[in-house]
Amino acid sequence: MTAQLAVFFVLAVLAVIGAVSLILQKHPIHSALSLIVVMIALAGLYLLLGAEFVAAVQIIVYGGAIMVLFVFVIMLLNAGIEEHTSISKMAGAPGLLLVVALAGFVAATIARSTENIQATSQTGELASTLGISNMLFKDFVYPFELTSFLILVAVLGATVLAQREKS
């Protein structure tokens, strides 16, 4: 087993454990912490694929900014331990079914197309900072700008909603 494979398995197991614990934890802060573990393990996997920029941005944006906001809101609302109602307990059964179905679907897709996965793991050139910026600002510049406009609208909307009415 090469070192790369060993690192992959460690990160993959970490991500899966984080994801499972995210669902099983009773307290929202513990769930948020599990999600951070998943994000950082994913960043490690990106790094393993040679996508340094994506890995760093994954940690900065998801691990840092977004999850800090999650934790902040949970702390601010002082959210307590999760309460189980009869409906939420009933929702578990179809949820489990969906998980099995999804896992089967993903496994089937991976099993069918080994070559494609091999090809996409060779990111090297494309995932460099230059490659990504060329893609964002040349090939997909209009969708990219439209997305940023959408985010701007969302920010403005949130500001308007949060503003107190002037008496």
Add this chain to the structure above:
Amino acid sequence: MNSFLNTNAELLITLVKIALLLFIVLTVNAYLTWFERKVVAHIQSRWGPHRVGPHGLLQPLADGLKFLFKEDPTPAGVDKFVYYLAPLLALALALTSIALIPFGPDPIRLFGRDIYLGITPPDLNIGILALFAVTALAVYGVALAGWSSNSKYPLLGGLRSSAQMISYELSLTMSVVGVLLLAGSFNLKKIIEAQSHHPEWGLFGWNVWPQILGFFCFFIAAVAETNRVPFDLPEAESELVAGFHTEYSSFKFAMFFIAEYTSMITVSCLCSILFFGGWLSPFPVSWTFAHYLPSAILIPFGLWVIWDGIRYETLFGRIILPGAGTVITALGALFVLLLNVNEFIQAPFWLLSKIFVFLFVYVWMRGTLPRFRYDQLMAFGWKLLLPLSIVNVIVTSFVILAKMQWWGAK
């Protein structure tokens, strides 16, 4: 045994480097507390620590022992796992960020291998991004400590620190973009090399001149990120007892303390590397006599320490201080006499001097500036710092574009 050493040499060297850096950083941290107390004391016309050892130099040791031997109670009702995790996280992330700093461009040749100063090789492709990734996580230490303590003052401190770090992280990252545009790379070594394009300009080639606005935003945002005065609202002692670490004592408190001082060192490193030419000398390259400056500082300083030591009031001081002075003078003499060594220490000497200057500025600010009010802090971050750093990015990109278009520079 020999083959094992050969195959795992890189790993062993890295482990030794980690141990060495850990030792140096922790020692520097300890003496930074002494330095801070001394400087702040002198700003306020006091003497500062001067009882434990000559000039209070053993004070950090006494403090360290006190931290180790103090009772360490766990308050009732805390979230045990997170309560123990928070100081570990704070310390681990602070130490990781300093591992990403390169301290010199040239490797030392030892045992037939090139050994770089700093744990990662200096030309790490995503250098600055990796640093930001680590510092982006640093907020969890403070926020989780505040939450898990299950007490109102720490919770308020944790909330304040999360809000503050989210707000200032934006300006921090945006203010660096100008430097990155000038260098065209995230690589810390290339960022420094981009500042040496005009070897005869000396310190006028540094990024701080074209990026003076960026530096202003970066330094303020960085001080806010490290929760230092005047941005130390998460631990404002007049409002929140001790803020997020109210419920921590003994070594867990020391871990927060070390984390804070380590991130001060990291920020000072970043300021020197991004804006002040890193390991470049402030003098033009042709001024070779400037190479003797380290010795010209060390030898008089060492002689002064000897002179001061032999008149010291306690016997211990009369032995220790002249001894230390002799070592410093000998080091200075060594740097003059051995040309190889003289060449080699130039880069680390300049980087360390710049770091020292920034650490002094940190302490100086603590001694002189009052704390912000909370709404002032938020208004300052969002309404002044963020727009300024965005303006800086836009102006820098337009100037670079204009240079490319009209003067054909690349």
